[in-house]
Amino acid sequence: MTIDATMVGRSYTAAETYQVGREKIREFAEAIGDPNPAYRGDDAVAPPTFAFVLSAPALDLLLADPDLGLRLDRIVHGAQKFSYVRPIKAGDEVAATATITTVRKAGDVEVIMYETVLTSADGEQLATSTATVTHNRADA
Amino acid sequence: MKNVQVGFELPSLTVTVRREDLVRYAGAGGDFNPIHWSDRMAGALGLPGVIAHGMLTMALAARVVTDWLDDPADLVEYGVRFTKPVVVPDDDKGATVTFSAKVDKVADGLAELDITALAGEEKVLGRARAVVRAQ
Numbered sequence: 001m002t003i004d005a006t007m008v009g010r011s012y013t014a015a016e017t018y019q020v021g022r023e024k025i026r027e028f029a030e031a032i033g034d035p036n037p038a039y040r041g042d043d044a045v046a047p048p049t050f051a052f053v054l055s056a057p058a059l060d061l062l063l064a065d066p067d068l069g070l071r072l073d074r075i076v077h078g079a080q081k082f083s084y085v086r087p088i089k090a091g092d093e094v095a096a097t098a099t100i101t102t103v104r105k106a107g108d109v110e111v112i113m114y115e116t117v118l119t120s121a122d123g124e125q126l127a128t129s130t131a132t133v134t135h136n137r138a139d140a
Numbered sequence: 141m142k143n144v145q146v147g148f149e150l151p152s153l154t155v156t157v158r159r160e161d162l163v164r165y166a167g168a169g170g171d172f173n174p175i176h177w178s179d180r181m182a183g184a185l186g187l188p189g190v191i192a193h194g195m196l197t198m199a200l201a202a203r204v205v206t207d208w209l210d211d212p213a214d215l216v217e218y219g220v221r222f223t224k225p226v227v228v229p230d231d232d233k234g235a236t237v238t239f240s241a242k243v244d245k246v247a248d249g250l251a252e253l254d255i256t257a258l259a260g261e262e263k264v265l266g267r268a269r270a271v272v273r274a275q
Binding site for chain 2: 030039045047080081082
């Protein structure tokens with residue numbers, strides 16, 4: 001029920017692919033107040049940070065891994081990075097696999113880096129999301 | 141594709157974030173962590189109040205870049221550190237964040253941008269960088 005460097009390499013693949021729809025892209029664009037026409041219509045592409053929404057199902061599996069013993073209310077999102085091969089677009093069926101890449105511990109504080117690879121139904125890599133989260137195991 | 145030089149400053153963007161924007165982002169982004177809508181839950185974790193989703197702040201900062209690009213597909217890399225939370229009070233004024241960006245490197249068909257996000261005097265994002273296709 002703790003996390004250490006032996007967890008590096010653990011991988012979590014979302015059970016189902018995410019089917020990206022143009023109305024979800026529009027909803028997301030409106031939630032970030034972005035009127036960009038590229039995010040509307042049949043040929044809509046998703047705003048760049050929508051990749052995080054697609055990575056979330058894999059992250060949820062990582063967070064729920066009982067071996068790690070993580071608690072959501074003790075996690076802070078410290079850093080986030082995306083690399084894009086091409087924009088996510090309406091009609092994409094996206095699979096997400098998250099892999100723990102780094103674990104550092106300083107007392108009760110654990111710094112975990114994980115990388116989530118997003119791929120299309122035909123195996124084309126679309127984007128990579130790299131996140132750093134801090135988990136504090138100390139009792140408040 | 142943009143033709144740019146080192147030192148070019150992109151048009152800045154000022155955004156006001158209110159509680160309703162956090163509710164909307166929670167729904168659209170699928171992040172229902174109560175620190176983004178409940179003062180009680182935020183306070184219990186030692187926060188000064190409800191804070192904006194880091195991913196919302198990151199999305200708003202990206203707009204400085206994608207508003208300027210001819211095609212958002214020209215964004216190839218984008219990363220930030222969440223250095224300070226954006227506290228969003230439950231009032232009409234909300235929180236105001238101003239985003240700006242400057243080109244600090246151009247090479248091999250790519251331009252690198254340094255992005256600044258200021259809530260009042262405070263930088264809420266650190267090492268916010270984007271790489272875009274450019275000539």
